Amino acid sequence: MTDRLGGGVRRKRPTMRDVAREAGVALRTVSRVVNSDPTVGAHLVSRVQAAISALDYAPDERAQQLRRGTSGTIGAAVRNLADAHPVLSAVDMASRSHGLAVLAMSTEDDEAREREAVMSMCGRRVDGIVIEPIGTSHDYLSAELAGGLPLVAVDRPCGGVEADAVLSDNAAGIGMAYRQLSVHGHRRIAYIGDDERIFTGRERAAAFRACVAASGGPLSGMVHPGVVTSSRVASALASVLSGPSPATALITGNVATTIEALRYLGADAGRLALVGFDDFTLADILRPALTVVAQNSAEIGRTAIDLLTARAADPGRPVQTVTIPVELIARGSGELPPPV
């Protein structure tokens, strides 16, 4: 397990002391040159720089961090590193523009893993954490938060602790999807999505129920939240499409569900109107092309970093939840008419 690297005899790196000796100056002078302190004479500067490049010296950031008290790194605990992750990418970009590096770790949708990752980041004394929370309770973080750790939840709020959050406007998104299908003549609309123990699953399912209630459509047997597995989506879909008055349209609550639904429908995909929550790369290539509610990942990432820096500057500021608008992208599948 913990075999950490370094068995071999890796040549030790030159330190500031070595540079000082090489240049024939004091340690502190090298530090001054490295930090471009203007109080160093020009020819001393060049002598030190010569020594630096002669020895291939590069400062040890860990020592700098330790001394300075700041790490220049923010942690990003995301659900998954394998799938496309536009938010992580946006976080990376925004961080870079602040001179910060991103320590990305995946939580694999596992509560223990999440905790492990976050604690490891704390141990590394990151200057802040962006988290896509998976666990329902994050009170293990309360000590850190009380200590002033800037933490921003993305996509879902943290449970049990007060923390800044950036969320998508789930209710509005479901509303857009529902309206689009209604406008195109659908009355019997079904929803399949994530487990309601998950925040987004809960919000989206609730929003869907509200839409149905508001429009007076049929509700019973039309809402299928639950863990997203191939078989569960398949059976939910089968039940929704069978019986005397089957659904003519479907809203899927996340990418995984959308894909499983498409897999199940196969060549019959064109028979059922479909709007998926969340966009993905190939949605425009499918036949019919997929109508989606797209989240603004770039904006989410940027906002997360903004909140992080704001809290770092003022740990006492009130906790804030920012909701980012979503957008309906009509590509065809959501505009299919109901069968006559």
Add this chain to the structure above:
Amino acid sequence: MTDRLGGGVRRKRPTMRDVAREAGVALRTVSRVVNSDPTVGAHLVSRVQAAISALDYAPDERAQQLRRGTSGTIGAAVRNLADAHPVLSAVDMASRSHGLAVLAMSTEDDEAREREAVMSMCGRRVDGIVIEPIGTSHDYLSAELAGGLPLVAVDRPCGGVEADAVLSDNAAGIGMAYRQLSVHGHRRIAYIGDDERIFTGRERAAAFRACVAASGGPLSGMVHPGVVTSSRVASALASVLSGPSPATALITGNVATTIEALRYLGADAGRLALVGFDDFTLADILRPALTVVAQNSAEIGRTAIDLLTARAADPGRPVQTVTIPVELIARGSGELPPPV
């Protein structure tokens, strides 16, 4: 730019010294308890642990790293954090099982960015680096490599320096694709892929030419390497499909090309036999489902970490290039017959 966080008054964290004072023991004893040194008496251990949890103490890993001389972190410089990145995910998994964390940074296919990212990792004294090289020359790394930095190139080799590498068997993959199309009756097979300045683009185009030569098929106008843009793929495809004897089958050299080709073909996708290099999530949902040459990302990631740890253990070992087999997954698009 470099505004680093920390403007606010973040409460300072408890240190080992604080714990020692709280528990009424010596500093060193706390360290012993933290590192579970067996030479500490049981009741002292519990007293120290009580103090630790009373103060919410967590050791500063940076100080540990500084003192121990090893960082427990490996850097991963990958082209892109936004797209699906199964190799990064595999690297993350494999690292975790070694007790290592992964510092992931994206290079955005930019040579300067790559250098910046790698140098930043070196400054953080990572124990090793996994890199998906983008630049053609990596001699800025020669000093680090000479110093014993374990570095493994993934997907493409580094240029100008000797370093371990894990590559996919590009030639075999193109061979499989070509054979599959031949077996299904195609004679006029075209190839569109990445720029030949890029290693994989070069290897795959060369392998394709070799296949054509070996089978005695037509070559002229059939090979289109170049930068992958929507317009270039479109015009290449148009040229390949026009004229008196158009191609009846196509091999695409990477995911981006595959997707652009599908976008261009639109509803006509079923008319052209197609095999894509590299698999992706929705390939099985397309109509017709896409036949691909799949790389073994999990194996690539695992092997990279293996090479890394091996070099860390023995910096003097010979540089090694490992080739990972690829696999043809027939889903339909590559098994379409030529039009009669």
Add this chain to the structure above:
DNA sequence: ATGCTTCGGGATAACGTTATCCCACACTGA
């Protein structure tokens, strides 16, 4: 009772930086 071993645990010096002090040197003005 005394000498020897064993073993728990405390000072203290690193690790590679930066920040605080403080001194030595040149320069100016009377």
Add this chain to the structure above:
DNA sequence: TCAGTGTGGGATAACGTTATCCCGAAGCAT
């Protein structure tokens, strides 16, 4: 010539750990 004034640059003490020593007390045999 001497006091006053910057000013470049060197010792040295942190930052929060761990490793090396070393000491005091207890256990054992004689």
